[in-house]
Amino acid sequence: xxxxxxxxxxxxxxxxxxxxxxxxxxxxxxxxxxxxxxxxxxxxxxxxxxxxxxxxxxxxxxxxxxxxxxxxxxxxxxxxxxxxxxxxxxxxxxxxxxxxxxxxxxxxxxxxxxxxxxxxxxxxxxxxxxxxxxxxxxxxxxxxxxxxxxxxxxxxxxxxxxxxxxxxxxxxxxxxxxxxxxxxxxxxxxxxxxxxxxxxxxxxxxxxxxxxxxxxxxxxxxxxxxxxxxxxxxxxxxxxxxxxxxxxxxxxxxxxxxxxxxxxxxxxxxxxxxxxxxxxxxxxxxxxxxxxxxxxxxxxxxxxxxxxxxxxxxxxxxxxxxxxxxxxxxxxxxx
Amino acid sequence: xxxxxxxxxxxxxxxxxxxxxxxxxxxxxxxxxxxxxxxxxxxxxxxxxxxxxxxxxxxxxxxxxxxxxxxxxxxxxxxxxxxxxxxxxxxxxxxxxxxxxxxxxxx
Numbered sequence: 001x002x003x004x005x006x007x008x009x010x011x012x013x014x015x016x017x018x019x020x021x022x023x024x025x026x027x028x029x030x031x032x033x034x035x036x037x038x039x040x041x042x043x044x045x046x047x048x049x050x051x052x053x054x055x056x057x058x059x060x061x062x063x064x065x066x067x068x069x070x071x072x073x074x075x076x077x078x079x080x081x082x083x084x085x086x087x088x089x090x091x092x093x094x095x096x097x098x099x100x101x102x103x104x105x106x107x108x109x110x111x112x113x114x115x116x117x118x119x120x121x122x123x124x125x126x127x128x129x130x131x132x133x134x135x136x137x138x139x140x141x142x143x144x145x146x147x148x149x150x151x152x153x154x155x156x157x158x159x160x161x162x163x164x165x166x167x168x169x170x171x172x173x174x175x176x177x178x179x180x181x182x183x184x185x186x187x188x189x190x191x192x193x194x195x196x197x198x199x200x201x202x203x204x205x206x207x208x209x210x211x212x213x214x215x216x217x218x219x220x221x222x223x224x225x226x227x228x229x230x231x232x233x234x235x236x237x238x239x240x241x242x243x244x245x246x247x248x249x250x251x252x253x254x255x256x257x258x259x260x261x262x263x264x265x266x267x268x269x270x271x272x273x274x275x276x277x278x279x280x281x282x283x284x285x286x287x288x289x290x291x292x293x294x295x296x297x298x299x300x301x302x303x304x305x306x307x308x309x310x311x312x313x314x315x316x317x318x319x320x321x322x323x324x325x326x327x328x329x330x331x332x333x334x335x
Numbered sequence: 336x337x338x339x340x341x342x343x344x345x346x347x348x349x350x351x352x353x354x355x356x357x358x359x360x361x362x363x364x365x366x367x368x369x370x371x372x373x374x375x376x377x378x379x380x381x382x383x384x385x386x387x388x389x390x391x392x393x394x395x396x397x398x399x400x401x402x403x404x405x406x407x408x409x410x411x412x413x414x415x416x417x418x419x420x421x422x423x424x425x426x427x428x429x430x431x432x433x434x435x436x437x438x439x440x441x442x
Contacts, residue, residue: 326381
């Protein structure tokens with residue numbers, strides 16, 4: 001499916017600088033051909049010819065879990081963008097950006113794309129970019145669940161306003177953010193080397209997969225309903241059919257508390273590892289790593305709310321052992 | 336999945352992506368996928384047994400979930416199996432429950 005419209009979700013708390021970031025990119029030559037979906041007019045000031053407005057219209061489906069809500073507005077807006085991008089055989093849009101409202105939880109948007117067969121065929125979610133400002137960001141992360149959820153779901157974090165006098169040191173912001181999501185790709189918007197073209201590049205997914213193979217997760221203790229993260233080491237070769245059954249069942253039951261799961265998995269099925277990535281109840285298609293095999297062991301990183309490592313690790317081991325016993329029983333007895 | 340190739344290709348669900356090679360219709364490896372699918376359904380039936388439910392392959396593409404009296408629901412993907420089995424059995428599936436997949440019963 002090479003002709004899918006690359007999509008970036010830009011999220012961030014109120015006043016974090018999302019619109020400024022998107023505006024800056026649209027002014028760059030690489031920003032040409034970008035269609036933007038916004039939740040809020042007014043704060044925008046974007047070129048309205050590039051925009052499709054999405055009123056925040058959330059339909060709750062299934063069990064009422066927020067991440068399973070269908071963002072009908074976003075679905076329709078993306079449909080319009082794809083249609084426009086194909087008009088008269090000309091590619092008016094070669095990229096789409098959804099800018100969420102400051103208090104929005106981005107997971108229903110991710111879920112809408114993952115569950116809609118038409119959108120899956122026509123839109124490729126490249127990355128979720130969280131914007132956090134160096135002045136109010138630390139306090140927002142501490143005080144607001146919405147701000148923590150936005151960071152938890154993001155692939156990349158852009159720290160803005162680091163040049164202001166009232167700014168906290170960037171390392172404090174990144175420490176607080178990576179305590180929530182240890183695999184974030186970190187950017188400082190004021191850094192002379194910061195490149196919006198690279199941030200909104202289609203290969204953002206590949207860089208995310210590279211990041212997945214290189215970061216070190218810090219164990220963050222969980223207190224009640226806090227968002228925290230942990231790493232789970234996996235066997236050298238993971239029994240793929242058994243693993244997918246287990247993970248699928250786990251996300252079905254506990255997806256509302258598993259904000260993200262990401263990892264590198266060496267499988268029983270293929271020579272090269274695959275990078276898996278899911279947001280709450282939705283899994284993205286895994287990415288196959290190619291080229292030199294660095295031999296890194298398989299692992300999963302979970303970002304959860306009030307769900308700790310041990311029950312998950314024990315559950316996986318129990319099920320992999322059961323699957324192994326089943327496989328042995330299945331083998332024909334030696335003659 | 337292509338209508339013609341439905342029974343020959345590898346599925347599009349994320350769980351079908353542990354492929355031997357990164358191709359959408361890797362015909363040479365089809366026996367491998369058929370074996371994996373068969374094994375996955377066997378394991379699925381171990382999980383569903385405590386719920387007195389079961390499942391069968393439906394044309395190599397979807398799954399059919401049954402309860403003990405034979406009522407059925409189609410599950411187009413693995414994600415759809417769990418709500419289908421729970422709706423038919425009236426019980427919950429929870430992998431974190433020590434009784435998951437053959438312990439002492441479900442919550």
